[in-house]
Amino acid sequence: MFLSGLLLLFLLPDWTEGIAGDTVDINTLARIINFVEKNYKRVDNKDGHPRQYAVAINVPKDQCQQNFNPAPDNFLRISQENAMDVQKAFADETNALYQGAELIAAGTRKKKKYNMHSESLLLNPADNSPMTNLLxxxxxxxxxxxxxxxPCVNTCLDENGKHSILKALENWKEHSGIKAFVFKNFWKFDPKKEDLQTKFKQIVAHVPLYRCVSETQCYACKGEGNTAIDAQCLPPPEN
Known part of the structure; x- marks a missing residue:
């Protein structure tokens, strides 16, 4: 019994470090999102304003850890994940989907009566999606x-809706590597909805949620278990 306890004592520091290493470094995450925004952001060709898009990457673990600085020569193999190819995919609104080796991206796909949102395009169907293939x-x-x-409350986060992303997030949870679900702005129709706290916790139930607002600032939204979603990840209260 003593030897078992002694062995556990020696093994514990490495085990603890391994668990900690499975969380993205938040400063590195800010640099990654800034890299994505600089190279792949969807911009309206007419007015130059940014438009909704989503990107997912699956890269070596060390590229999400402390002190990694993404650059064209060391991240996402820019020559392969060509920004022009991504922009062409965004422009084709009948498809609006790009699938590369380490990166997938989507704009919005026009249907007769509605637009398919970028999150759903990447994450559905949940068991055979572009995200499934990427992982x-x-x-x-x-x-x-x-x-x-x-993600919009009424479609993407509607657990019973046909375009819900929640089943896909549940599947993603089983992926053994570091995971981060990140957003920047609030969906334009959702900031006044009172249930964003509850809806965002549906994401956190499966994968860690972050909000990145600049190249130097990301927030961990928290919300695990009975804890609340961090205020930085929710719209400011109305006066």
């Missing part, structure tokens, strides 16, 4: 899903 390429990699605007 299968590197089983222990760091996977980051970034959406310019937060």
């Amino acid at each position: 299968n390429r590197r089983r222990d990699g760091c996977s980051v899903f970034y959406t310019f605007e937060s």
